């Protein structure tokens with residue numbers, strides 16, 4: 001026993017790990033790297049005898065800050081953070097999007113799915129782009145789809161600005177100069193002028209970057225009652241530049257080979273992708289009737305010139321009224337799951353993070369519906385992990401991480 005004990009060496013769990021589902025994922029992560037481990041009774045201290053491929057483990061782990069006295073890459077990644085929120089590192093903070101994934105969880109799930117560098121994962125509800133950035137950091141290609149132009153812009157700005165950082169800095173100085181010359185104090189005039197300047201930028205990555213900064217300024221105006229739009233826009237742009245530069249520095253310091261990212265605005269009920277082309281799927285579908293994505297980002301959709309009532313027709317979970325809303329949701333999700341199945345290769349994983357919402361005091365069994373649907377089309381439910389949710393207490397208290405494997 002004592003001999004055994006001395007053979008084991010500590011590996012350091014990140015201090016911020018606090019929930020049961022995170023401890024479950026941390027252990028699954030070790031298992032996916034074929035690491036034989038021991039864990040203390042309080043679940044804080046992990047120890048291992050050996051790590052078969054230490055460098056590989058250190059470059060991919062999401063829950064361990066170091067192993068065998070060497071730091072993990074994720075420790076360096078998370079240190080590049082200009083916000084006060086530990087999971088909003090690098091460009092993850094761009095735009096205050098409600099219902100974002102926890103990036104650490106996504107990194108661990110990609111590890112669980114055993115997706116390799118150079119392979120491709122899909123998130124058909126890319127939202128604010130969490131999956132895209134995490135895949136990119138792991139050298140994995142990502143295809144992200146979302147019906148919302150706001151979401152596709154945010155996801156692109158988070159992942160694609162790194163390739164155009166010098167042009168972005170140049171344009172920022174130019175824009176600052178142009179805005180400095182405007183004498184008017186009329187807010188609407190300034191907002192229109194900023195929009196015109198941005199639309200005249202030719203390079204798509206640079207234009208998207210400033211569009212997102214503009215959308216954040218709209219959000220500041222609506223939600224935080226910030227009065228000076230010009231100041232808010234310029235300040236956001238400068239902060240965003242800092243984060244993209246940090247990302248570029250990280251890439252250089254660690255010689256990172258980033259994955260390719262392809263984001264498109266579209267309807268996932270009909271994916272524009274080849275059959276059997278995807279090596280893994282991780283996604284959280286719209287939560288039935290729990291969150292009104294259109295209403296939440298009304299100001300941003302309007303700023304991009306969309307009519308809220310028109311785009312609502314294609315957004316899953318918000319179209320229809322009363323019971324119709326729920327049956328349309330179920331129908332739409334069935335279609336999407338069939339599409340995911342069409343594009344996913346056999347033997348690969350599909351991870352769905354979803355919860356049951358309440359409607360008229362009745363629980364809508366979305367989790368059970370999802371499990372049944374996947375079993376019907378030949379998937380095995382390999383894991384079902386409970387995860388609590390903060391901030392949506394009255395409608396949803398928990399969601400489930402459903403890990404399916406495509407068997408036939």
Ligand SMILES: C[S@@+](CC[C@H](N)C(=O)[O-])C[C@H]1O[C@@H](n2cnc3c(N)ncnc32)[C@H](O)[C@@H]1O
Pocket residue numbers: 097099100101102124125126127128129130131145146147148151266267268269283284285286287293314315316317
């Ligand atoms: C739960 S959110 C995804 C959040 C994302 N995981 C993140 O980290 O930001 C669901 C997304 O589904 C999108 N959506 C709704 N209907 C869609 C459709 N028909 N096709 C593609 N995306 C859709 C919404 O715009 C929303 O961004």
